[in-house]
Amino acid sequence: MWIRQGILLAFSAGFVAGENGLNGWLRYASLPEAQRQQATSIPSVIVALNSTTTSPVYVAAQELQAGIEGVLGAKLQVLHEPEVTASSLSVLVGTVAAYTSKYGNRNISSLIADGYWLSVKAGSVIILGQNERGALYGAFDYLSRISQGNFADVDVVSNPDAPIRWVNQWDNLEGTIERGYAGPSIFFSDGLVVKNLTRVSQYARLLASLGINAIVPNNVNANPNLLTAENIEGLGRIADIMRPYGVQVGISLNFASPERLGGLKTFDPLDATVIKWWTEKTEALYKRVPDLAGYLVKANSEGQPGPLTYNRTLADAANLFAKAVQPFGGIVMFRAFVYNHLADWTVWRADRANAAVEFFKHLDGKFLDNVVVQIKYGPIDFQVREPASPLFANIPLTNTAIELQITQEYLGQQSHLVYVGPLWKEILDFDLKVDGKPSAVRDIVAGRRFNKKLGGYAGVVNVGTNTSWLGSHLAMSNLYAYGRLAWNPKQDAQALLQDWIRLSFGHDRSVLDTITKISMESWPAYENYSGNLGIQTLTDILYTHFGPGPASQDNNGWGQWTRATSTHIGMDRTIANGTGNAGQYPPEVAKVYDNIETTPDNLILWFHHVPYTHRLHSGKTVIQHFYDAHYEGAAVAQTFAPAWESLRGKIDAQRFDEVLFRLKYQAGHAIVWRDNICGFYHNLSGIPDEAKRVGNHPWRIQAESMALLGFKPTGVTPAEAASNFTAVATARNGTGEAVATLNFPDGTYDVAIAYYDILGGRAHYGAFINEEPLLEWYGNLEDRLGHAFSEKLDGHSATRVTIKNIDIKKGDVLKIIGLANGNETASLDYVAILPRGIVD
């Protein structure tokens, strides 16, 4: 037996009954007594005006009842019409119209669709929505206040900043989710809509509490079979379940459906039979889902079919659908994510970042009024740092929406903590200065800047069946911030985060401070250890988009180029010498980006191709900045788990343990990132690190230098994903043993063991000192972190475990044993014996 009890316990799930995350920020947890006492007068009854059981007003009353009971411990009766009696100490909820017809004119003229008026006066509460879902939003606002111990009198009118506040799911009909990291779909399985829609209803509740008013449940890479009669009926059931929450359903379309599903010979958008096919399908859909929000279309992108096949324009395609849904009040979200993924990388002036403007600018004014062009926040693809997409500034006659990504595809896939609110804020607040006038992105997508009626937000969420929704409890701050920003983008990212913390984890000051600190540090840290200075995330773009893979960016058609050579790096997007992308921005912004002197450091490599020795505004060279940033970022990531550990006992056991496991994982993988990226550019440029850290690991024992039995040295891809470019691995189904005599001074150390956790099995490991068991563990991250890493030894699968505070004497013998399992070989990269304060 290898097992030492205490260590095993620390790694077990610690299954003390606790919360599982299902209620997200809507836990309605009982307020601490001190705060409860501030509620001097609690309403005694809830009055719901004009509500049938399927109305959001009815749901609002239910929520108010559950919330007040949970938070304050008082079970209030709900009175529905016609039994209404006005009571001075009631919570009254309904629409303005219902109130007016009952109690006389209550004209709140500043309310717009979905908006609400909330009045709290000495314990008497009135919540009036401009429409039914507005009333529900107002109820959630009130509940959020009391859940946070805020009983102050208030009289507010709250209106959404933009009419479109959608979420997109990338769920496939088979039940998998593209870029989903929290288990299978809650919507689909085996080609059909699932029978039990309980989770869908719970999701709708979370979305409604943020003011989200529509969802597209199926992947933008859409399956034509969504439009079979059986699936239309299924969509109807989804819509029925979500309707009481005011969440409408829209769907993603496969552009070739008339051919692939309908059996037509063509899917030409101007062909009469194709138009007829879509018209009839649309009628069938609206028959079952009369409030269908509309369509989402990804065409001519990444291999998806589209109108260009027939020499038709993207506007022809969008308008085809716009006409079909127009009689029903539907809209078409047409994605601007159109580019050639087979671009010629040898052409210096070729640039994927130019694609959206090239495809859409000349179509401005050609889209029908119910078309909205949905634009990813940056010109490429949800990278850790991008400038705002220039397309926002280039189509003033067209409705636009911004697409943000809650699922952290390029930001650590929920296995790393990255609070993205601050990134979104930078983009939304960015002033594009169109025609020399203030033109913040948020004002453009709200329709204000160019006087458009439609516009807003689309967030790619990808929740799954995991009870934490996103796979990570802390990642829920991103969904929360997304919804709140879509309602009001002027809000502060940290303030939103703190609302979410209080609602999700309670009122303890240290809980608030600690989660605030690690969350606010998380995006800068991730940027530091993934990709700096605007070079993008530097992940392996040809595989899972998770771990490091800097070489994969260049020399292929995907266009996420860095143009890294042995002497230079960065995309030249200047007007005179480069791809001209800087010139797609309005003149005042173009001038800043076109000139290396005025381009901010954090975007220098996005816009300029420079020697590694180029000096930044900060005074550092590019290469030294890379090295320093990676060491700094990885060091910050080491502090997250200990910070979280300081909250032990203040957070329920299940969420505490699950978060801790992820933060420890992140600490190890941040070092994988650091070493891989630093090693890659060190190798490529040959320029040493001034601080002599890169390639210099005095506290590591490389696996290949240990006495090996069964383990054999092996290369990994990329080579920098192994310390000293070499790891060791067993054969399939083999066993390995690696032994080393420790030659460090006597002392207390942390022992970090680096290995690879690949798909296809759960290898079994043990570590021993002088034959005494130190740790037993399994290569089962795919289960514990809930997503697929890699089938190979690489930057995705590279990971490490750390055992803290081990007394080591010079001459002690360290042994690692590994047992392969299934297709997973046992592997080892290095062991680091780390004195206190050393991160390596």
Ligand code: GCU
């Ligand atoms: C990214 C992502 C794809 C997705 C695409 C899109 O490229 O990796 O999985 O389909 O974006 O937004 O359409």
